[in-house]
Amino acid sequence: MNFEDYRGVWVFIEEKDGIIAEVALELLGAGRRLADKRKTQLSGVLIGDQVTGLAQTAFEYGADCVYVYDDPIYRFYRTETYMRAMLACVEKYKPEILLYGATSTGKDLASAVATDLPTGLTADTTQLDVEEDTGLLLASRPAFGGNIMATILCKKYRPQMATVRPKVMKALQRVPGRIGEIVEESIPITEEDIRTKVLEIVRATTQRARIDEADIIVSGGKGLGGPAGFQLIHQLAETLGAAVGASRDVVEAGWIGHHHQVGQTGVTVTPKIYFAVGISGAIQHIVGMQNSGLIIAINKDPAAPIFQSCHYGIVGDALEIVPMLIEGFKAALGRKEEADARKV
Known part of the structure; x- marks a missing residue:
């Protein structure tokens, strides 16, 4: 594998109902730091239906470029549709590092993409760094029941991929009006090609206190x-x-x-x-x-x-x-x- 073909830091920009997930903004902050250290570009991958306008938010939180797959077929998250789009984008543009939020969607997509690409995946990362000269991603997470911190490396393959726990990184201060490049992408895919069909979305309600939102x-x-x-x-x-x-x-x-x-x-x-x-x-x-x-x-x-x-x-x-x-x-x-x- 020729590592020189792989450049840039990418973030999967997860969105739902037209709103970018908070963890994606946090990862843009972490990705900006990694990209600056490598003197390279920070890009986002945005997949959904009528989501192109969200690219502006990504720019204001640190992205230089956003690859957009905007089509009704991506209205609801399905592993197969999102995986095909991500794989096509990765194979075309070859990022050096690709980060996902460790949400149910991010973890599902990252693991699916990892099964198709010749690379690994570090799960539930809590610390990120990169070697400035080599581009080697240092993805750290607790191991052995949380008794030690392990730093996991992917020395032989690219892209280097990791899912990152929400709320462990910090988003950058928003810069209103900051602009970047939107790259509109598409792949030949129809509903007839997809085995999974979304029949209904049922939203559960609960009185449970949300500790992740508490002051x-x-x-x-x-x-x-x-x-x-x-x-x-x-x-x-x-x-x-x-x-x-x-x-x-x-x-x-x-x-x-x-x-x-x-x-x-x-x-x-x-x-x-x-x-x-x-x-x-x-x-x-x-x-x-x-x-x-x-x-x-x-x-x-x-x-x-x-x-x-x-x-x-x-x-x-x-x-x-x-x-x-x-x-x-x-x-x-x-x-x-x-x-x-x-x-x-």
């Missing part, structure tokens, strides 16, 4: 001793109007459902305030919350790794400290409500 998260770990102790997490969260999170050990113990799990095998979160209560700080948990605005840790072990990743730490028994916090916050919030009422 404040209170997470608990095994240091709370058991399900009874974990109820303090719910009480503190209710007091603050926060979402409830949990460590993997707590979820595996059955104290709370998996959708509350924060970490490499759960959800990556970036709240304004994150409470880590009774959580030791295993790396698989840290990578899921390390980009929070303010991290407050409570643990009775002064040597707990969580204290290396927090802004404020309290050494002590969470079963004693959390009730005091609840009372303190209730009193403070009560005074604020009284003050607001007087203003009215």
Whole structure:
């Protein structure tokens, strides 16, 4: 394989209902950094129906060029249609690096494309870098249950591909009016060529708190001793109007459902305030919350790794400290409500 034929950093620009996924904007930020380091172009691949106008958003978030497949056949995501478009684009223009968001769509498409291309795929990446001279992508992710960080290389094949967890990268500041090149592409494909048909889209509704969207998260770990102790997490969260999170050990113990799990095998979160209560700080948990605005840790072990990743730490028994916090916050919030009422 002649590596000189492969140039540029690409991002799959995932969209739904005419809106670009947040992770795609985050990847454009990461891709811009990689492309600048390699002194090459950052491009996006946009596939959908009536999506050409979204290319402007991609330019404003860092892309130099966007390859667009705009056709009614791409109205709904189907592995076969999107895979054919991506494969055609890759084979025609030969990118050096291709990044996808680690969403259900991104992971499905990336794995399908990897089965057809003579290359590999690094899944659920949390850190990206590139060797300036060789172009070798350094894709890092927790391994062995989150106990170590592994950097995975693809030395012999191109393009180098990776899926990246949402919320671990940061989007660039939007530059309104920034322009780039739109390359309109198409492939000969009809509905008769596709085995999968979309009959109906059913959107589920839920009352479940979305921890990936919360401004404040209170997470608990095994240091709370058991399900009874974990109820303090719910009480503190209710007091603050926060979402409830949990460590993997707590979820595996059955104290709370998996959708509350924060970490490499759960959800990556970036709240304004994150409470880590009774959580030791295993790396698989840290990578899921390390980009929070303010991290407050409570643990009775002064040597707990969580204290290396927090802004404020309290050494002590969470079963004693959390009730005091609840009372303190209730009193403070009560005074604020009284003050607001007087203003009215």
